[in-house]
Amino acid sequence: MPTTTTRQVSAPARSRRGLRARSTLAFWLFTGPFLIGLLIFVYVPILWSAWLSFFEARFTVTPSDFVGFENYRTMLTDEDFMGSLVTFTVFAVIIVPTTWALSLALALAVNRLRFMRAFFRSVFFLPTAVSYVAASLIWKMSIFNGVRFGLANTVLGWFGADGTAWLASPDPPWYWLVIVTVRLWLQAGFYMILFLAALQNIPPELYEAAAIDGARPGWQTFRYITLPQLRATSTAVILLLLVAAYQAFDEFFNLLSKTTWGRPPLVELYYKALGENQDYGAGSAGALILTLLICLVTLLQGRIMGFGRAEGSK
Amino acid sequence: MPDSGNSSWDRRSALRAALGLAAAGGLAACGGNNGRGGGGSGSGTSLVQYFHAYGEAGTEQAIKRYAKAYEDANVSTQWITGSNFESKLFASLLTDKAPDVFEFHPQIQLVKSGQVADLTxxxxxxxxxxxxxxxxxxxxxGKIYGVRMIDDPQFFFYRKSLFDKAGVGIPRTLDELVAAAAELTTDKVKGIYLGNTLHSIVNPLIWASGAETLDENNEIAYHTDGVVGGFRTLRTLFTSGDLLLDAPTDFWDPSALNQGLTAIQWCGMWAMPQMQQALGDDLGIFPFPKVTDAGRQTVYNGGWSMFVNAKGKNVEAAKEYVKWLWIDRKEYQEDWALSYGFHIPPRTSLAESADKLKSGLPAEGVRLFNEFGHFDNIGWTQAMITALEDVLANCVRKGGDPEAELGKADGKVNRELDKLFG
Incomplete structure (x- = not known):
C-alpha cells in the first residue's frame, strides 16, 4: 500500500514541540471519553468482580468474609456450570462456521450484483439493528410457535408433517434450530459487510493475472485467490464470532424458560448470581473462569491462524 | 503488493472489524427503557412501589390512579414486565434503588433476612x-408480614361444547384427565393446555397426590410415591401429542382457550371475564383431579400481597401508604379485585358484598376456592420452588426418572431448610 508509506516522510523541524503538544491534546480529546467509559464500565467491574470472587458474597456486593479459592472450587465442581461450557461448545461449533459461510456467501452474492447493490447491502445489514430480545420473541411467538398456524408448522403442514413443539421439549433438540437461526439472521449481515469491504480491497490485477495464467473463473479463482486474500478478515470474523458466542445470553434466556438444559455460561451465571441466592461470590468466580477461557482460546486461535501476523513472515 | 504493507493492513482490518462490532452493538442496544416515569411534583417523601405486569387491561392505570390519590407521599410505580419478576425484585432489593413497597408472595426468607417489615x-x-x-x-x-390484596384461585377451564361433542365427562382423576385430553384432541384442537413450561401445576400435583410441600415441622413432605406416580403420568401426557405446547401465550393468558387452540386450560380466575366475553356460556371449570386414591381434588389459591421493605429509607411512610390503600380504602380494594380480572377479595366484608361473584361461573369459582383451595405455605421459598420446577422440567419435559430427580431436589430443599430453620 504505497500511499501509507509515503505519508510517514513528513514533519519539518519547524515548531516541532508545539505540534507535539497539540497532537497530545488532540489524542486525549479523542480518546479520553472512550477511555473513561472503558474504565468505569469495563475495568472497574472486572476488578470488582475479581475481588468479589474471593469472598462469600451472598446478597451483597461489599462482602467481608474472605474465603480464598472456595468459590472457584465450587464453580469448577458445579455440574451445571461445567455443563454450560458443553452447551457453549455445541453452540459455537454450530454457529461460528454457519455464520462465517453465510456471511461470506452473502458478500460474494452482493459483490457480484451490477445494480441495486446498495439496496441489498442495506437489506441484509438491517437485522443487525434489531434487538436480540425482540427477534427472539418473533421467533418464539410467530415463526416457531407450536400451534398449527405457526410459520414453521404451516410450512411443515404442506408436506403433511405433524406440528412440532420447537421449544418445549428437549428431545429431539429442535430448540437448537430456533436459537441458531435467530442468531444467523441477526448477525450474518454485519459480517457480510466486513467481507464485502475485504472483497473490494482485493486488487483486480490478481484476477487478471490469474485469468492470463489460465485459471478458470468460479471455484478455482475463489479457492486460490479470493479465499487466501480474505484470510485476515476471515480470522477476525471467526474471532469475533467466537467471542460473541461466548457472550450469548438474550436468545437463550428468552427462548428457553424454566429449563435445566440449553444454558450457556452467561445464562447459568445469571441464575447463579442473580437468582434466589444472589451469590455474587460464586458468580464472579464463574465469570473470571470464563474470562480466562476466552483469553486462552483467543491466544490459541491467534497461534493457529496467525492472527495479526504478517503474511510474508510465515 | 509489497510485503511490508500487508501486516499493517492485517491489524487495521481487525481493528476496523472490532470497532464496527462495537458500533453495531451500540446501535442494537438503543431503545432501552428503564420504566421510571417522570416523578410528579408532589411534596414530601417519595415512595417507589413494584408491581408485576398484570395482563388485564386497565390494571396499570388503576394502580397509578390509586397512588396519585394518596396525598401524604409522592408514590411512583414500577410496572415490571417479563416473566422473571422475582429475580428483578430480589436483585433490586439489594440496591439503594430498592422499592419501598412491593407486591409478592409470602416467603419466609424475606422475614428471616429482615427484608420485610412487621405489619401486625x-x-x-x-x-x-x-x-x-x-x-x-x-x-x-405471631407477627404478620404482609397485607393480602387479592386471592387468585387457579383451576381448569374447559369448553362445554367440546366435552359434549367428544362425549367426555369431567375428569375425577389424573388418569381420566389424560384420557379426556386424548378424546378431545382433533387435528385442529389440542386436548389440554398447562402452560408452556407446565410449572404452575407443580403445587397442585403435590396436593392432589395427597402430599404437602412441607409438613408442620417444616420438613419435606412432597417426596411420596403418589407424587412420583403423578410426574410419570404427566410425562405420558407430555409425549402423547394431546398436550398443547409452545402456544403464543402462557397459561395465565386466556387466549389459548379463547382462540380454540385447546379444549381445557389451566388458568386463574383473573381471566374469567375475558373468557366469558369470548366464549359466553360455553365455559366450565373444575379442580385439579385426584392423582391417587388417597389424593384430593385441588385448587391453588394463589394471590398477591403487599410488603414493606424494612431496609428502605421511608419505612414508616411506606407503612402508612400500605395502610391507607390496602386497609382503609375499600373502594380501591374492590375496584382492584373486581373491575379488571376477577379476584376474590381477602376482606370478608368485600367478598360478601361483591355482586359479580354471587352467581353463575364466578360463584362456582368461589365455591372451588373455598372447598378445594390450598394456600401458600410461607416456609416454601423461591429456592424450593425452583428446585421443584427443575424436577418437572427434568422428568416431564426431558424424560428423567422422577424418583431420582426428587432425590436431587431433596438435597437442595434441605440445604435451604437448614439455612432457614437451623
Missing amino acids: ELIDPVKDDFNPADIQSHTVD
Whole structure:
C-alpha cells in the first residue's frame, strides 16, 4: 500500500514541540471519553468482580468474609456450570462456521450484483439493528410457535408433517434450530459487510493475472485467490464470532424458560448470581473462569491462524 | 503488493472489524427503557412501589390512579414486565434503588433476612375481616408480614361444547384427565393446555397426590410415591401429542382457550371475564383431579400481597401508604379485585358484598376456592420452588426418572431448610 508509506516522510523541524503538544491534546480529546467509559464500565467491574470472587458474597456486593479459592472450587465442581461450557461448545461449533459461510456467501452474492447493490447491502445489514430480545420473541411467538398456524408448522403442514413443539421439549433438540437461526439472521449481515469491504480491497490485477495464467473463473479463482486474500478478515470474523458466542445470553434466556438444559455460561451465571441466592461470590468466580477461557482460546486461535501476523513472515 | 504493507493492513482490518462490532452493538442496544416515569411534583417523601405486569387491561392505570390519590407521599410505580419478576425484585432489593413497597408472595426468607417489615399493628384492628387463611399464610411467630390484596384461585377451564361433542365427562382423576385430553384432541384442537413450561401445576400435583410441600415441622413432605406416580403420568401426557405446547401465550393468558387452540386450560380466575366475553356460556371449570386414591381434588389459591421493605429509607411512610390503600380504602380494594380480572377479595366484608361473584361461573369459582383451595405455605421459598420446577422440567419435559430427580431436589430443599430453620 504505497500511499501509507509515503505519508510517514513528513514533519519539518519547524515548531516541532508545539505540534507535539497539540497532537497530545488532540489524542486525549479523542480518546479520553472512550477511555473513561472503558474504565468505569469495563475495568472497574472486572476488578470488582475479581475481588468479589474471593469472598462469600451472598446478597451483597461489599462482602467481608474472605474465603480464598472456595468459590472457584465450587464453580469448577458445579455440574451445571461445567455443563454450560458443553452447551457453549455445541453452540459455537454450530454457529461460528454457519455464520462465517453465510456471511461470506452473502458478500460474494452482493459483490457480484451490477445494480441495486446498495439496496441489498442495506437489506441484509438491517437485522443487525434489531434487538436480540425482540427477534427472539418473533421467533418464539410467530415463526416457531407450536400451534398449527405457526410459520414453521404451516410450512411443515404442506408436506403433511405433524406440528412440532420447537421449544418445549428437549428431545429431539429442535430448540437448537430456533436459537441458531435467530442468531444467523441477526448477525450474518454485519459480517457480510466486513467481507464485502475485504472483497473490494482485493486488487483486480490478481484476477487478471490469474485469468492470463489460465485459471478458470468460479471455484478455482475463489479457492486460490479470493479465499487466501480474505484470510485476515476471515480470522477476525471467526474471532469475533467466537467471542460473541461466548457472550450469548438474550436468545437463550428468552427462548428457553424454566429449563435445566440449553444454558450457556452467561445464562447459568445469571441464575447463579442473580437468582434466589444472589451469590455474587460464586458468580464472579464463574465469570473470571470464563474470562480466562476466552483469553486462552483467543491466544490459541491467534497461534493457529496467525492472527495479526504478517503474511510474508510465515 | 509489497510485503511490508500487508501486516499493517492485517491489524487495521481487525481493528476496523472490532470497532464496527462495537458500533453495531451500540446501535442494537438503543431503545432501552428503564420504566421510571417522570416523578410528579408532589411534596414530601417519595415512595417507589413494584408491581408485576398484570395482563388485564386497565390494571396499570388503576394502580397509578390509586397512588396519585394518596396525598401524604409522592408514590411512583414500577410496572415490571417479563416473566422473571422475582429475580428483578430480589436483585433490586439489594440496591439503594430498592422499592419501598412491593407486591409478592409470602416467603419466609424475606422475614428471616429482615427484608420485610412487621405489619401486625396495621392489620390487627381489621384482622377479623380477613380470610383467616390469608392471615395465617403471612404469619411468622405471631407477627404478620404482609397485607393480602387479592386471592387468585387457579383451576381448569374447559369448553362445554367440546366435552359434549367428544362425549367426555369431567375428569375425577389424573388418569381420566389424560384420557379426556386424548378424546378431545382433533387435528385442529389440542386436548389440554398447562402452560408452556407446565410449572404452575407443580403445587397442585403435590396436593392432589395427597402430599404437602412441607409438613408442620417444616420438613419435606412432597417426596411420596403418589407424587412420583403423578410426574410419570404427566410425562405420558407430555409425549402423547394431546398436550398443547409452545402456544403464543402462557397459561395465565386466556387466549389459548379463547382462540380454540385447546379444549381445557389451566388458568386463574383473573381471566374469567375475558373468557366469558369470548366464549359466553360455553365455559366450565373444575379442580385439579385426584392423582391417587388417597389424593384430593385441588385448587391453588394463589394471590398477591403487599410488603414493606424494612431496609428502605421511608419505612414508616411506606407503612402508612400500605395502610391507607390496602386497609382503609375499600373502594380501591374492590375496584382492584373486581373491575379488571376477577379476584376474590381477602376482606370478608368485600367478598360478601361483591355482586359479580354471587352467581353463575364466578360463584362456582368461589365455591372451588373455598372447598378445594390450598394456600401458600410461607416456609416454601423461591429456592424450593425452583428446585421443584427443575424436577418437572427434568422428568416431564426431558424424560428423567422422577424418583431420582426428587432425590436431587431433596438435597437442595434441605440445604435451604437448614439455612432457614437451623
